[in-house]
Amino acid sequence: xxxxxxxLGFILLALPSFAKAQDFYDESILREVRLxxxxxxxxxxxESNYGTNTxxxxxxxxxxxxxxxxxxxxxxxxxxxRPITQKKSFNISTNSFVPDQDLMGYSTLNFNNAFMDPTFMxxxxxxxxxxxxxxxxxxxxxxxxxxxxxxxxxxxxxxLNKDFLDQWYPTDTGDRFKIPSAMRYPGKxxxxxxxxxxxxxxxxYELKSEDPLAxxxxxxxxDTLNNTPxxxxxxxxxxDTLALDRALWTLALENAFMxxxxxxHKGSDYAIYRDIVHGRWNLLQRDANEAxxxxxxxxxxxxxxVNLHPDYETNNPDLPLLNRLLTIPxxxxxxxxxxxTILEEWVDWGRVGPIVTAWDNLIRTEVQADTKKIYSFADxxxxxxxxxxxxxxxxxxLQQYVDERQAYLLSLPEFSRPQPQLAKLxxxxxxxxxxxxxxxxxxxxxxxxxxxxxxxLRYREVGAFQEMPMxxxxxxxxxxxxxxxxxxxxxxxxxxxxxxxxVSSSCDSSSGGAWSFLPRTAEFQPPSWSTQTNSGTSPCxxxxxxxxxxxxPDPSGDFDDWVEILNRNNSPINLDGVFLSDDPTNLSKWxxxxxxxxxxxxxxxxxxxxxxxxxxxxxxxxxxxxxxxIFLVDVDGVTILDSITYGPQSDDISTGRLFDGNSLWATFIxxxxxxxxxxxxxxxxxxxxxxxxHGLHLEGIGSPAYGGALNIKISGAAxxxxxxxxxxxxxxxxxxxxxxxxVLINPNxxxxxxxxxxxxxxxxxxxxxxxxxxxxGRRFFAQAHALSSSLGEQVSNGLEVIICP
Numbered sequence: 001x002x003x004x005x006x007x008l009g010f011i012l013l014a015l016p017s018f019a020k021a022q023d024f025y026d027e028s029i030l031r032e033v034r035l036x037x038x039x040x041x042x043x044x045x046x047e048s049n050y051g052t053n054t055x056x057x058x059x060x061x062x063x064x065x066x067x068x069x070x071x072x073x074x075x076x077x078x079x080x081x082r083p084i085t086q087k088k089s090f091n092i093s094t095n096s097f098v099p100d101q102d103l104m105g106y107s108t109l110n111f112n113n114a115f116m117d118p119t120f121m122x123x124x125x126x127x128x129x130x131x132x133x134x135x136x137x138x139x140x141x142x143x144x145x146x147x148x149x150x151x152x153x154x155x156x157x158x159x160l161n162k163d164f165l166d167q168w169y170p171t172d173t174g175d176r177f178k179i180p181s182a183m184r185y186p187g188k189x190x191x192x193x194x195x196x197x198x199x200x201x202x203x204x205y206e207l208k209s210e211d212p213l214a215x216x217x218x219x220x221x222x223d224t225l226n227n228t229p230x231x232x233x234x235x236x237x238x239x240d241t242l243a244l245d246r247a248l249w250t251l252a253l254e255n256a257f258m259x260x261x262x263x264x265h266k267g268s269d270y271a272i273y274r275d276i277v278h279g280r281w282n283l284l285q286r287d288a289n290e291a292x293x294x295x296x297x298x299x300x301x302x303x304x305x306v307n308l309h310p311d312y313e314t315n316n317p318d319l320p321l322l323n324r325l326l327t328i329p330x331x332x333x334x335x336x337x338x339x340x341t342i343l344e345e346w347v348d349w350g351r352v353g354p355i356v357t358a359w360d361n362l363i364r365t366e367v368q369a370d371t372k373k374i375y376s377f378a379d380x381x382x383x384x385x386x387x388x389x390x391x392x393x394x395x396x397x398l399q400q401y402v403d404e405r406q407a408y409l410l411s412l413p414e415f416s417r418p419q420p421q422l423a424k425l426x427x428x429x430x431x432x433x434x435x436x437x438x439x440x441x442x443x444x445x446x447x448x449x450x451x452x453x454x455x456x457l458r459y460r461e462v463g464a465f466q467e468m469p470m471x472x473x474x475x476x477x478x479x480x481x482x483x484x485x486x487x488x489x490x491x492x493x494x495x496x497x498x499x500x501x502x503v504s505s506s507c508d509s510s511s512g513g514a515w516s517f518l519p520r521t522a523e524f525q526p527p528s529w530s531t532q533t534n535s536g537t538s539p540c541x542x543x544x545x546x547x548x549x550x551x552x553p554d555p556s557g558d559f560d561d562w563v564e565i566l567n568r569n570n571s572p573i574n575l576d577g578v579f580l581s582d583d584p585t586n587l588s589k590w591x592x593x594x595x596x597x598x599x600x601x602x603x604x605x606x607x608x609x610x611x612x613x614x615x616x617x618x619x620x621x622x623x624x625x626x627x628x629x630i631f632l633v634d635v636d637g638v639t640i641l642d643s644i645t646y647g648p649q650s651d652d653i654s655t656g657r658l659f660d661g662n663s664l665w666a667t668f669i670x671x672x673x674x675x676x677x678x679x680x681x682x683x684x685x686x687x688x689x690x691x692x693x694h695g696l697h698l699e700g701i702g703s704p705a706y707g708g709a710l711n712i713k714i715s716g717a718a719x720x721x722x723x724x725x726x727x728x729x730x731x732x733x734x735x736x737x738x739x740x741x742x743v744l745i746n747p748n749x750x751x752x753x754x755x756x757x758x759x760x761x762x763x764x765x766x767x768x769x770x771x772x773x774x775x776x777g778r779r780f781f782a783q784a785h786a787l788s789s790s791l792g793e794q795v796s797n798g799l800e801v802i803i804c805p
Contacts, residue, residue: 071096152370293396439477496640543656
């Protein structure tokens with residue numbers, strides 16, 4: 001079914017965002033970190049402790065805040081032993097001597113000395129690229145001062161610990177291994193089969209989680225990967241155990257940027273984590289200071305060049321992720337599609353260059369003043385753009401690497417084949433009821449002269465993604481047959497289920513067989529829906545605020561996170577024994593206290609602050625500002641009455657049901673704790689789940705009362721932009737894929753539209769007299785849209801208007 005108006009072209013590209021005010025990894029800030037040791041011989045103590053993980057205390061000061069007795073030790077392997085300067089890498093534990101002490105939410109810090117990187121930027125830059133497609137560490141730069149002596153610039157790279165897992169995975173309690181460098185022992189640490197005895201793996205896989213039975217599950221992974229008979233069922237069997245799509249991204253990233261420390265080059269220097277909710281292992285990139293072409297002259301077999309083929313090492317039996325998987329045609333095509341996305345989006349100096357320039361402006365002065373740096377300032381300035389060669393080691397210039405690598409990869413036939421064109425991926429209804437069928441649609445076509453082989457929906461609730469063919473036959477919710485819109489109908493699920501999905505498509509073999517995905521990131525942060533409870537008689541989650549900075553204090557005066565529960569029944573409800581949780585593996589995490597009665601239409605706030613001493617309605621968990629799930633669970637501790645999945649949050653912006661107890665959710669710049677989310681008359685702003693993802697702001701001025709005027713203002717446009725205000729009789733939430741934002745009004749019930757021109761301040765206003773008494777109580781939902789702008793296509797928040805008496 002073709003879309004009827006331009007509004008249906010809006011989309012949301014929701015990437016993680018973090019509040020800058022308290023973000024230790026803000027890339028735009030060069031933070032000063034001071035370490036002060038009491039011992040005069042602190043350096044010799046750290047040297048003698050190296051390799052033992054023994055820490056010594058120091059006082060750390062960051063942004064004027066003092067952290068007493070943090071634990072400090074040296075870290076690294078060759079980055080510790082080879083540099084002849086005092087520029088060692090440091091590991092900091094904020095809670096080693098002071099329990100629960102953290103720095104802006106982080107308890108373990110890594111200050112890396114940029115060994116093998118005259119630019120200081122490689123590890124931070126490569127991690128940034130990786131986070132576009134898979135879970136990876138965050139990073140930025142710090143200026144370190146020790147006992148009032150300048151220690152210079154360091155790469156500040158996030159530890160792959162529970163803090164990291166909490167940001168990316170449903171839980172942080174799964175099996176986690178660090179695989180140190182084992183390049184001299186090929187085939188030992190690269191997920192090869194070493195036999196059924198877990199002890200055979202312990203030398204090569206360093207357990208970082210707590211359950212020693214993790215080694216048994218590691219053996220099962222290696223058994224599945226290496227010993228499952230080849231054939232049509234091999235890939236699905238592997239996918240049930242390994243997050244294959246995530247692994248393909250990591251392999252493609254390591255190859256594209258020639259990361260010398262990783263699985264592709266070493267068969268080691270990586271990490272793995274088993275997500276216990278989905279029961280699958282995830283391949284994690286780590287130790288990226290040698291990305292962007294920092295290597296021994298012959299270490300990649302390219303004689304110091306960058307002409308490395310994507311099929312590198314696929315014939316090496318010591319690397320089963322390459323040898324066993326990338327030799328399977330369907331897996332290789334998925335890998336090449338991801339590789340092509342990386343090539344088109346990041347192997348491009350037009351994308352990378354401005355980042356390097358900004359970081360150069362940020363750190364250049366301190367790099368020049370750093371007397372302990374491993375490489376000279378001349379090497380730093382040269383290597384941003386051109387190669388630096390020292391003996392048998394090549395440090396490719398960042399620009400030279402990107403330009404040469406791009407030219408080589410674009411010359412390969414693998415990346416010139418026609419690809420399917422996918423657009424406007426959407427599902428309907430946005431928030432289905434329990435058991436309700438969901439229709440997923442996408443526009444798909446093949447370039448001229450080529451043909452589509454398939455369009456496939458991939459979706460899951462738990463575990464590996466399932467496949468479902470999509471059709472353009474008019475029989476699968478796709479509208480008219482042959483109109484280029486493909487549809488699939490996903491069976492309904494139980495209340496509380498979260499269904500993730502994406503679409504793949506391939507051209508037929510005569511057209512080259514290339515694949516495409518929408519979103520291009522495939523299984524990484526795909527779109528999703530959450531199934532709502534069918535019953536209007538059960539209690540429900542009605543609103544929550546995960547970053548309460550100034551909105552409303554609890555009775556003790558603390559600005560804590562909160563969740564609002566609503567009784568939408570016509571009779572009182574006893575919540576005694578009902579549970580609230582943020583952990584899908586522990587649904588009975590916090591029980592409501594005895595005697596918690598909600599009258600019809602009444603709400604109650606639960607403070608999520610881990611502080612039961614403040615009262616019975618204080619839960620034993622906090623809400624994550626980075627995103628997680630909230631569950632309301634029946635007295636059996638199993639049946640989910642209601643749930644919501646949310647992403648990164650902004651200060652003092654709540655998420656709630658647009659209408660109390662109904663299925664449509666939105667965000668509110670004016671939270672309504674303890675009272676109805678609705679209004680009797682006036683203006684009410686509401687927004688998509690990520691309100692920062694669009695550019696326009698739509699607001700009402702004054703009161704829209706009969707006899708007066710309806711005054712609406714738009715801001716955030718470019719001077720001279722044409723902006724159209726649309727008004728509908730009902731709201732909606734359509735997150736089709738484009739760059740502007742989410743459609744928040746029902747496009748099939750548009751009753752008004754007006755085109756306005758933005759003034760020199762990027763603002764436009766509309767005023768309409770309200771002289772018709774029949775308008776009193778009428779409700780409209782408005783949204784603004786700028787189709788063509790120097791700022792790109794723009795969309796606004798939603799605005800509810802109820803005409804007042």
